[in-house]
Amino acid sequence: MTLRGRLTAAFLAVVLGPVLLGAFFVGSTLAALDRGRSTERLGLAATGVRTSVDALCQQLRAAADAVALVTDPAARARAADQVVGRNLAAAVLITDPAGRTSYATPGGPATPWQDCAGAPAAGGPVRALAARVHLRDAAGADLGTVAAAQPVDPAFVARLAAVTGVAVTLLDATAGTDRVTHTTETRGVREAVLAAGRALDGDQVAETADGRYVRRVGPAPGQPLPLVLSVPGELPPGLYAALVGAVVVAALLAVVAAWRLARVTTRPLVELAGAVDQVAHGDLTARVPVRSRDEIGRLAGAFNRMTRETGSYVAALTSSRDQLRGHLAVLGDTLASTHDLQRILRVILHSAIAATGARAGAVLLLDGDGVLVGRCVEGLDGRRPGDDGSDPATLRVPVGAGVIGTVAATGEPLRGRWEPTAAPAAEPICETYIAVPFAAPGSADLAGRGPDRPGHPPADGDASPAGSGALGVLALYDRVGAAEFDDDDLVTLRTFAGHAAVAVENVRVHEEAQRLSLTDPLTGLWNYRYLRESIRREVERANRFGRMLSVLALDLDRFKDVNDTWGHTAGDAVLVEFARRVRGEIREVDLAFRQGGEEFVVLLPETDARGATIVAERLGAVVRDHPVPVDGHAGEPVRVPVTVSIGIAVYPDHAATGQQVLDVADEALYAAKAAGRDGYRIAQPPDPTPAQEVPVVAAAVSPADGQPRAGAPDTAGAGQGGASSGPHPPRQSRGR
Incomplete structure (x- = not known):
C-alpha cells in the first residue's frame, strides 16, 4: 500500500474510531442513565409502598388497641362499631380464647385476613390486612383477640399507585401461579410486566421488551403484600437510528478529509522519512528542507531543531550518566556498610539533589506523634522564617497539612509551583517543589527506634502512630535550569525514595534484632x-x-x-x-x-x-x-x-x-x-570485718558535697588518698 493509502487509512481510523466509540458511549450512557433513573424511581416507590402499608398497619393496630382497652363486652362491641364508623378500619372482629367469634362488625371483608405482623400468606389472594391485639383482664389472663381490618381491593391498589407514582400490580400468592389479583397496568403491557416480575427475586429490577422497568416488592414481614411495581423508560424513540445516521455522515466526511490531507502531506513526509532514517542510523547532522510555513513546514523546522538539541542532550546525558553512576556507587557502598540512618539519609538526599538538579531538599520521617520531622536537610538556610537551617528537626509538618503532609497522608507524590505568598507556613519557601512518599513494609516506627528507654520494652498492644508501615517523605525544591520538575525527575526521585525506604527498614530490623536478643520472648521483659x-x-x-x-x-x-x-x-x-x-x-x-x-x-x-x-x-x-x-x-x-x-x-x-x-x-x-x-x-548484712587503721594524709579534705562514696573510700583530688573510719552517714534513698 502506498504512503497516501496508509495515511488515508490512518486518518480514517483516527477519525472514525472516536466517532464510533462516541456513538456507542452516548447510546450506552443514555441507556444506563435511563435504567438508573428508573431504578431510583422504583426504589423510592418500593419505600413508599412499605411506608404506606406500615402506616395502614399502624392505624389498624391503633384501632384494635382502642377496642381492646374497653373492658365491658357490650361497650367493646359499641367501640368496634365506632371505629368502623370513623373509618379507622373497615371491619373489627372480636374472638374468644378458643378462636370463636364474639362480635364482628357487619359488612367486613371475607376472612381469613392477612395479619400485618404475621408471616406472609402461603397462598391465595390477599383480601384484607389486619392488625391483632390480645384481650386480657386485670390479672393478665387471655380473653381473646381484637382484629381491625382494611380490605385490599382495586381502590387500595390505586391509592398505592397514586402515592408512589408508578404502576402497581397485586399478585395472587398461590404457589406456582403468581396470578394478578388487582393492577393499575394497562391491558397491553400487563402480561409483559407479569412475566418480568415472575423472574425477579428480592430488590432486582428487570426491563421488558417494550422499555418498561419492573421491580417486585414483598411479600415480607411487615409488608405481606406480593406487589409488582413498573415504570416506563424515558429514552426518546428513534434515538439509535439518529446515532447510526450521524455515524454514517461522519464517516463520509472523514473519507474526503483523509484523502485530501494524505495528498497534501505525502511529499514533505517522504523527505522527513529520509531524514529520520539518517538519524536512526546515528547521523544527527541530517536536516529536512523547509518548503512552507504550514504544519508540515513547522514539523520540518521542529525536526531540525530536535536533531540539534538531541546532539546537545546526548553529550549532557553522557556526563550526567557518569555522575549518576558515581552517586549510585557511593549510595550502594553506604547502604551496605553502615546502619547509621542519618548518614544514609544524607547520602540519599545529596544523590537525589545531584541527579535532579534541585537547589534544596529534605528527608522527613514520621514520629510517634503523627508529625513529619526533618531528619536530613540540604540548602534550606533562610528558606523558613526564623530558621537558619542548622537543625533539621526544626522542620516539622503535621500529617495532612501542606504539600508534605498531604503526600504523607495520601501516599501520592506531588509536584508543582507555589505562588510567593501561597507556601504553607510550616514548609520551606520556594518556587517549585516535588515530594515523594516512601514506606518500609512492616516498620512500626519510621525512625527505627527501639524501646523508649533501656529496661522497659514496649508493652503488649503498643502501636506506632505510623500504623503498620514506616512512612516518610523525600522533598526537593527549585530545580536549576528549568521552570518545574518533570516526570523524569519524579521517576528519579521515586528511585531514591525506594533506597530511603530500604535504609529505614534495614536500620529498624537491625535495632529490632538487637532488642530481641535482650528480651524474653514470652513476657517481653529483659532477659x-x-x-x-x-x-x-x-x-x-x-x-x-x-x-x-x-x-x-x-x-x-x-x-x-x-x-x-x-x-x-x-x-x-x-x-x-x-x-x-x-x-x-x-x-x-x-x-x-x-x-x-x-x-x-x-x-x-x-x-x-x-x-x-x-x-x-x-x-x-x-x-x-x-x-x-x-x-x-x-x-x-x-x-x-x-x-x-x-x-x-x-x-x-x-x-x-x-x-x-x-x-x-x-x-x-x-x-x-x-x-x-x-x-x-x-538479706542479712555481711559479717563485720575487723577495723584497720588507715594512714590519712594531712592535706586530705572531704569531697565537695560532703557525702561519702558507696563502695570506695572518700578521696579529695589527685595525689590525695585516705578513708574515713567509723560508720557511714545515712545514704540518700527514695522510699517505695
Whole structure:
C-alpha cells in the first residue's frame, strides 16, 4: 500500500474510531442513565409502598388497641362499631380464647385476613390486612383477640399507585401461579410486566421488551403484600437510528478529509522519512528542507531543531550518566556498610539533589506523634522564617497539612509551583517543589527506634502512630535550569525514595534484632543476658553518686503445680500476666527481668531497704489478691491463685559487687521460701570485718558535697588518698 493509502487509512481510523466509540458511549450512557433513573424511581416507590402499608398497619393496630382497652363486652362491641364508623378500619372482629367469634362488625371483608405482623400468606389472594391485639383482664389472663381490618381491593391498589407514582400490580400468592389479583397496568403491557416480575427475586429490577422497568416488592414481614411495581423508560424513540445516521455522515466526511490531507502531506513526509532514517542510523547532522510555513513546514523546522538539541542532550546525558553512576556507587557502598540512618539519609538526599538538579531538599520521617520531622536537610538556610537551617528537626509538618503532609497522608507524590505568598507556613519557601512518599513494609516506627528507654520494652498492644508501615517523605525544591520538575525527575526521585525506604527498614530490623536478643520472648521483659549488663551498670552508677540499689529476686510459689494441673499453656499465661503486673507496680526508672522459668529480678535504683519492702509488699498483694484467669481442661475459664516469694538485697549494705548482690538476694529468696512462701525476706548484712587503721594524709579534705562514696573510700583530688573510719552517714534513698 502506498504512503497516501496508509495515511488515508490512518486518518480514517483516527477519525472514525472516536466517532464510533462516541456513538456507542452516548447510546450506552443514555441507556444506563435511563435504567438508573428508573431504578431510583422504583426504589423510592418500593419505600413508599412499605411506608404506606406500615402506616395502614399502624392505624389498624391503633384501632384494635382502642377496642381492646374497653373492658365491658357490650361497650367493646359499641367501640368496634365506632371505629368502623370513623373509618379507622373497615371491619373489627372480636374472638374468644378458643378462636370463636364474639362480635364482628357487619359488612367486613371475607376472612381469613392477612395479619400485618404475621408471616406472609402461603397462598391465595390477599383480601384484607389486619392488625391483632390480645384481650386480657386485670390479672393478665387471655380473653381473646381484637382484629381491625382494611380490605385490599382495586381502590387500595390505586391509592398505592397514586402515592408512589408508578404502576402497581397485586399478585395472587398461590404457589406456582403468581396470578394478578388487582393492577393499575394497562391491558397491553400487563402480561409483559407479569412475566418480568415472575423472574425477579428480592430488590432486582428487570426491563421488558417494550422499555418498561419492573421491580417486585414483598411479600415480607411487615409488608405481606406480593406487589409488582413498573415504570416506563424515558429514552426518546428513534434515538439509535439518529446515532447510526450521524455515524454514517461522519464517516463520509472523514473519507474526503483523509484523502485530501494524505495528498497534501505525502511529499514533505517522504523527505522527513529520509531524514529520520539518517538519524536512526546515528547521523544527527541530517536536516529536512523547509518548503512552507504550514504544519508540515513547522514539523520540518521542529525536526531540525530536535536533531540539534538531541546532539546537545546526548553529550549532557553522557556526563550526567557518569555522575549518576558515581552517586549510585557511593549510595550502594553506604547502604551496605553502615546502619547509621542519618548518614544514609544524607547520602540519599545529596544523590537525589545531584541527579535532579534541585537547589534544596529534605528527608522527613514520621514520629510517634503523627508529625513529619526533618531528619536530613540540604540548602534550606533562610528558606523558613526564623530558621537558619542548622537543625533539621526544626522542620516539622503535621500529617495532612501542606504539600508534605498531604503526600504523607495520601501516599501520592506531588509536584508543582507555589505562588510567593501561597507556601504553607510550616514548609520551606520556594518556587517549585516535588515530594515523594516512601514506606518500609512492616516498620512500626519510621525512625527505627527501639524501646523508649533501656529496661522497659514496649508493652503488649503498643502501636506506632505510623500504623503498620514506616512512612516518610523525600522533598526537593527549585530545580536549576528549568521552570518545574518533570516526570523524569519524579521517576528519579521515586528511585531514591525506594533506597530511603530500604535504609529505614534495614536500620529498624537491625535495632529490632538487637532488642530481641535482650528480651524474653514470652513476657517481653529483659532477659538474663541484659540483667548481667544492667546490674553492672547500675552498681557503677550507685557507686559513682553515692546512692543505693535494691534488688528483688522473685519466684512464683508452686509454679510446677500450675503446669501439672492446668498445662503449660496456662503456665505461660500466668507468667505473662505476672510480668504485666510487675511492670504496672514499678517506676519508670526501675528494671524488670525474667531470669529463667518462674524466676524474676527487679532492680530499684536509688531505693533503700524500706522502699524495697514497700515494693515487695505491693507486688505480693497484687499477685495474691487477683487470681489469674486461664483456660481449663474442658475449655471453661478458671482462676488460678498465685503467690510470690521475694528476696531483697541492697547495694552496698549487703554486697560489694553486682553478682554478689544478686546472690544475696537469691539467698533471701530461699529464706522466704523456707519461711512458708507468699512473703519476702531481707538479706542479712555481711559479717563485720575487723577495723584497720588507715594512714590519712594531712592535706586530705572531704569531697565537695560532703557525702561519702558507696563502695570506695572518700578521696579529695589527685595525689590525695585516705578513708574515713567509723560508720557511714545515712545514704540518700527514695522510699517505695
